[in-house]
Amino acid sequence: MSRPFQNTYEDPVRAAAYAELQYPGTYHLAFRDLPELLGPAGLGLRALDFGCGAGRSARFLEGLGFDVEGADSAEAMLAQARLRNPAGVYLHVPGGDLSALPDHRYDRILSAFTFDNIPPEAKGQILGHLARLLRPGGRLLNLVSSEELYRMDWASFTCTGFPGNRDPRPGDRVYTIMKDVPDARPVEDIFCPETEYRRLYEAAGLRLERSHRPLGREDEPFAWVNETRVAPWRIDVLS
Numbered sequence: 001m002s003r004p005f006q007n008t009y010e011d012p013v014r015a016a017a018y019a020e021l022q023y024p025g026t027y028h029l030a031f032r033d034l035p036e037l038l039g040p041a042g043l044g045l046r047a048l049d050f051g052c053g054a055g056r057s058a059r060f061l062e063g064l065g066f067d068v069e070g071a072d073s074a075e076a077m078l079a080q081a082r083l084r085n086p087a088g089v090y091l092h093v094p095g096g097d098l099s100a101l102p103d104h105r106y107d108r109i110l111s112a113f114t115f116d117n118i119p120p121e122a123k124g125q126i127l128g129h130l131a132r133l134l135r136p137g138g139r140l141l142n143l144v145s146s147e148e149l150y151r152m153d154w155a156s157f158t159c160t161g162f163p164g165n166r167d168p169r170p171g172d173r174v175y176t177i178m179k180d181v182p183d184a185r186p187v188e189d190i191f192c193p194e195t196e197y198r199r200l201y202e203a204a205g206l207r208l209e210r211s212h213r214p215l216g217r218e219d220e221p222f223a224w225v226n227e228t229r230v231a232p233w234r235i236d237v238l239s
């Protein structure tokens, strides 16, 4: 039997390294188009940052004017988030259990890279919770690694050194090495193809409005590797 999946981010050393990360290289493409995809923050719109980690994505949402609550399963990451923003609301949700939160609480939900680390058997239940937490007319953005991310190298990641990354099946472990942080230990993700996400969205009662695939532009100040022709991320916009 294969060993149980362990969240890479339940680790104080990894959390401290991740907390230093801003929006370099390939990460720029994850955040660049979010303001347009999220739409205007309006007055008092409440947003959940599911898998807020060390708070980078929560602070990004705050910067856009949303009233933000962060939630994460890793205490080590939440400790970093609280250190950087003691006034922020950061909830500990072991295993991604959001059952304590009331229905229709959020106008927007962002999940940035979180589902890359969630085992297949838990994905459906968590998406069901996120659907329940969304207000009518609200929007959920699920930002995940593209299927191609693991097969190629990028400005911010080395992925081609892992033979298992070449042709993974749904549920297989896949690996990346982050180039922008001092922690070079491989990050373990769980491969989930787009077709499987679509099936899970439908089962959770979520409607896929669009899938955005951000590409690098030649005039951006980064040494793109494959980013100008292949999108490293996919941002699914759901209602």
Ligand SMILES: C[S@@+](CC[C@H](N)C(=O)[O-])C[C@H]1O[C@@H](n2cnc3c(N)ncnc32)[C@H](O)[C@@H]1O
Binding pocket: 007, 009, 010, 050, 051, 052, 053, 054, 055, 056, 057, 071, 072, 073, 074, 077, 093, 094, 095, 096, 097, 111, 112, 113, 114, 117, 118
């Ligand atoms: C790659 S980090 C991204 C953090 C943050 N969104 C950002 O962009 O900086 C992924 C985060 O998802 C969290 N995560 C993984 N599985 C989770 C789950 N089942 N429930 C809640 N958070 C989870 C991890 O602990 C980690 O902090």
